[in-house]
Amino acid sequence: MNNTPLLNVQNVSKHFELESSFIDKHVFKKQRTVKAVSNISLSINRGETLGLIGESGCGKSTLGRAILRLHEPTHGKVFFDSEEVTAMTPQQLKRIKRKMQIIFQDPYASLNPRKSIEEIIKLPLKIHGSLSKKEMDQKVFDITERVGLKPQHLKRYPHQFSGGQRQRIGIARALILQPEFVVCDEPVSALDVSIQAQIIQLMAKLKEDFSLTYLFISHDISVVAYLSDRIAVMYLGELVEIADVSELLENPLHPYTKVLLDAIPRVEQIGVHKRVLLKGDIPSPLNPPAGCKFHTRCPSAMDKCSIEAPELKEYIPGHRVSCHLL
Amino acid sequence: MKKEDMNHQSPLLRIDKLCTYFNTHSGIVKAVDGVSIKLYPGECLGVVGESGSGKSVTFTSVMGLIKKPGKIMSGTIEFQGQDITRFTERQYRNIRGKKIAMTLQDALTALNPSIKIIDQISEVLKEHDNEIKSQGRRAIKKRAIEMMTLVGIPDAENRLKDYPHQFSGGMRQRIMIAIALSCKPKLLIADEPTTALDVTIQAQVLNLISEIRKELDMSVIIITHNLGVVSEYTDRTVVMYAGQIVENGLTRDVILNPQHPYTKGLLESIPRLSDLGKKIHPIPGQVCDLVNLPAQCRFFSRCSYRTEACRKNIEIRKLDGHGEVRCILIDE
Numbered sequence: 001m002n003n004t005p006l007l008n009v010q011n012v013s014k015h016f017e018l019e020s021s022f023i024d025k026h027v028f029k030k031q032r033t034v035k036a037v038s039n040i041s042l043s044i045n046r047g048e049t050l051g052l053i054g055e056s057g058c059g060k061s062t063l064g065r066a067i068l069r070l071h072e073p074t075h076g077k078v079f080f081d082s083e084e085v086t087a088m089t090p091q092q093l094k095r096i097k098r099k100m101q102i103i104f105q106d107p108y109a110s111l112n113p114r115k116s117i118e119e120i121i122k123l124p125l126k127i128h129g130s131l132s133k134k135e136m137d138q139k140v141f142d143i144t145e146r147v148g149l150k151p152q153h154l155k156r157y158p159h160q161f162s163g164g165q166r167q168r169i170g171i172a173r174a175l176i177l178q179p180e181f182v183v184c185d186e187p188v189s190a191l192d193v194s195i196q197a198q199i200i201q202l203m204a205k206l207k208e209d210f211s212l213t214y215l216f217i218s219h220d221i222s223v224v225a226y227l228s229d230r231i232a233v234m235y236l237g238e239l240v241e242i243a244d245v246s247e248l249l250e251n252p253l254h255p256y257t258k259v260l261l262d263a264i265p266r267v268e269q270i271g272v273h274k275r276v277l278l279k280g281d282i283p284s285p286l287n288p289p290a291g292c293k294f295h296t297r298c299p300s301a302m303d304k305c306s307i308e309a310p311e312l313k314e315y316i317p318g319h320r321v322s323c324h325l326l
Numbered sequence: 327m328k329k330e331d332m333n334h335q336s337p338l339l340r341i342d343k344l345c346t347y348f349n350t351h352s353g354i355v356k357a358v359d360g361v362s363i364k365l366y367p368g369e370c371l372g373v374v375g376e377s378g379s380g381k382s383v384t385f386t387s388v389m390g391l392i393k394k395p396g397k398i399m400s401g402t403i404e405f406q407g408q409d410i411t412r413f414t415e416r417q418y419r420n421i422r423g424k425k426i427a428m429t430l431q432d433a434l435t436a437l438n439p440s441i442k443i444i445d446q447i448s449e450v451l452k453e454h455d456n457e458i459k460s461q462g463r464r465a466i467k468k469r470a471i472e473m474m475t476l477v478g479i480p481d482a483e484n485r486l487k488d489y490p491h492q493f494s495g496g497m498r499q500r501i502m503i504a505i506a507l508s509c510k511p512k513l514l515i516a517d518e519p520t521t522a523l524d525v526t527i528q529a530q531v532l533n534l535i536s537e538i539r540k541e542l543d544m545s546v547i548i549i550t551h552n553l554g555v556v557s558e559y560t561d562r563t564v565v566m567y568a569g570q571i572v573e574n575g576l577t578r579d580v581i582l583n584p585q586h587p588y589t590k591g592l593l594e595s596i597p598r599l600s601d602l603g604k605k606i607h608p609i610p611g612q613v614c615d616l617v618n619l620p621a622q623c624r625f626f627s628r629c630s631y632r633t634e635a636c637r638k639n640i641e642i643r644k645l646d647g648h649g650e651v652r653c654i655l656i657d658e
Contacts, residue, residue: 055524056495162612192376193551197595197608219524226597226606249599263529265554267593268600270578272558277533278526281494 004082005043006213007067007181012040012076014059014066018286034285036062038237039076041312046180049207049214051228051245053221053260057285058234060217061105064183067215068100069093080181098128101179105186107166111158117144118154121172128177139176146209147172148202164195168202175206181213188223200227221264225249230318233257236285236293239312243319253321255298292324300325336407338513338545339365339388339426344401346380346387349394353617357383357396359569362642365513370539370546372560372577374553374592378613379566381549385515389428390418406512424454427506431518433498437490444470444486447505454509473504477534496527503534510542517549532559553596557581562648565589568613568624571642575649585651587629623653631655 014037024030037059044050052060065071067078069085078085080096088096104110111120118140125136144154147168158166167187174182187203188196204227207214218224224231225245232242233254241254252258262275278297283289289296295305304324312322346358358380365371375381386392388403390413402409410421430436438446447470452459458466467486474482477500479493490498499519506514516535520528536559539546548560556563556577563580565573565588573586584590591609598604611628614620622637623629629636635654642652 055526164612193553194376194592194595194609195612197606198610200597201606201608221525222597222599225599225602245602249602260525261599263525264599265528265532265552265558266600267553267557267581267596267598269554269558270581272533272536275529277530281496281527282524 006046006048006081007044007215008079009040009042009063009067010077010079012063012066012073012078013038014062014071015074032286035237035288036285037066037073040234040239041076042232042239042242044181044213044215046213047211048230049216049228051224051231052215052217052234053219053224053231054234055219055260055282057236057282059237059285060234061185063234064102064185064215064217068097068102068183070102094128098177099180100183101174101177101181102183102185103167103170103174103187105189107163107170107190108158110170111166113158116155116157117149117161117169120158120169121154121176124173124177143172143176146175146206148198162195163191164198167191167199171199171202171206175210175212178210179212181215183215183217185217186219187216189218189220196223203227221261233260236283236288238293239320239322240294241319241321242312243316247316247319251316251319253315253319253326254294254323255300255325256294259299292322335366337364337404338367338369338406339363340402340404341384341388342402342404344384344387344403345399346383346392346396347399348396350617355616356569356619357616358387360401361566361569361571362401363564363571363574365545365547367512367545368539368543369562370536370548370560372556372563373547373549373566374551374556374563375549375566376551376613378568378616380569381566382517384566385428385517385547385549388515389422389426390415419453423450423506423511424509425511426513426515427509427511428515428517429499429502429506429519431521433495433502433522434490436502437498439490442487442489443474443493443501447473447486447508450505450508469508473508474501476507476538477501477504478530479504496523496531499523499527499531500534503531503538507538507542507544511544513545513547514539515547515549518551519548520550520552520555528555535559553581553592565592568616568619570624570652571650572625572652573650574642575645575647579647579649585645585649585656586625586653587631587655588625591628591630 016034016036018032020032040063054060062071066073073086080100085096121140122136125131149168188199216224216227228245230244231248233240235256241257252261259276259278276299291307291309292305295301310322310324312320314320315326341361341363344358344361348355348357361384373381387398392398398411403411448466451466458469470486471482479485479497519531535546560577563577564571567588573580573589584593594607595609597606609628614624621639623640626632626636640652640654642650644650
């Protein structure tokens, strides 16, 4: 088994510049920047599912897109199978995109309403094309069946399908090129509970059938934990903890992770259990706290935390945390 | 409030065989089709269901907010002993917001984006509380600050002059709750209060509702698809499917010992953090078309226990104990 990770993210940051007034920009030289992703380093091994969790403004979706260069990283490098994606020319990038795909959250926004399902699913083949019409039709037919849709659906349009079915179409489109790596950006969040279960099961099966590697992004921690091998926790653009799923659930080390896991209402828990509630809201990414970004809400914050930002360190093999308390 | 006491009191809210239908281009949608629910004072009821279950329409009907092409076709809704389906709009205004308050999933829809928060709160206070209205602007402002602080909005006094979009989703939900609670209603109906919120904010909002419920001795109905929320925060649970109630009982019973195949199916299809090795079993298929409903169990096409005997309209019936179920396969 090849020991090099399939995906290697090194110190990636993504900053968004916001519009400033003329005076602010040229007289005061003030530029408002949202540091959506700050200095993230992680790797994903072939065949693995890395889950990425965090709340609003943590930057998880932005990171997923930055890896694929759907957002250009402001700093840092991304390596796919040892090739540097961030240094590629448009042509080289196009070639590598065959192997790196994305499934989007919104099954209503991510499909072109004016194209038939067949056209939508076939488009990636045409873009990267070298197949005959017959070969393309066969591939479309095959993937459509694999995702649980029927051949008669192919001539229909997105609006004729339910959310769950549309998500299947999005999955078919992502997988038709038989990629190696798929970024799944909140793929089930917009669906009813019983349909979520169907799509989760489908994604697990397809991963096995196609030997895929997933980056699974979601705010629903139970879903992420079910599908993932390892989980990374983000807060305000930074990676605060990363570990194997069972290790993270049994032994969360970062105060934020502890509160996050504790906040999830559990089905088996009849009647409320006392929990530590975080004070206030998540700070604005425009104006993040100094030092450790979590210190303003941390139940265990020390003086040091408001001054110096902690570094991500490996405390237990395979378990990295960014916290002064350790 | 002991559970035994509840049965001896009269219900605060009693919905009896409610039918709310929508006359659409494709036909008549029987959104709520014979729903009966009892809610006792001080109780917290969970209403679980997915798209098309009728859970939201049931309570929009209770609030008297059904508009064309929807109409309450039959059934009664008794609040504090009075049948409010017979109320005029004027009579309804005396109840809505004052005695029964409702919060919605999307606070941006509920709050007027072009009016400052202080004005939205004042409007509700002046409408429903004559005493504070007569005390003037200062008293109203003071009450508004109290309410905002109660729901955990920091720096409340300075934020009164802000507009809804200047608050985060969690804050807006809390402001909506503050407005809903401003007149100390007897019943709070929270429609998907946590769906659009982050997990840590969800915990804050639910905790807030629990605390205020105790303080005001208020009844609460939480409409949600999240079974974890129902487990932790509700006393009783009603499960709805395709416009009907399929199961009803003490939350502990419904969650730990579900009777209806749909309830069982739902519980088996969600990943459990405490048991990740356990494979999930999705319910196959989709909810049936609510127009042209066949005369059979509405869950038939998705049910793994179905038999030929299920091909008829299924009535809901009582179980031993406190529950009800709409399934002929369950022994009494």
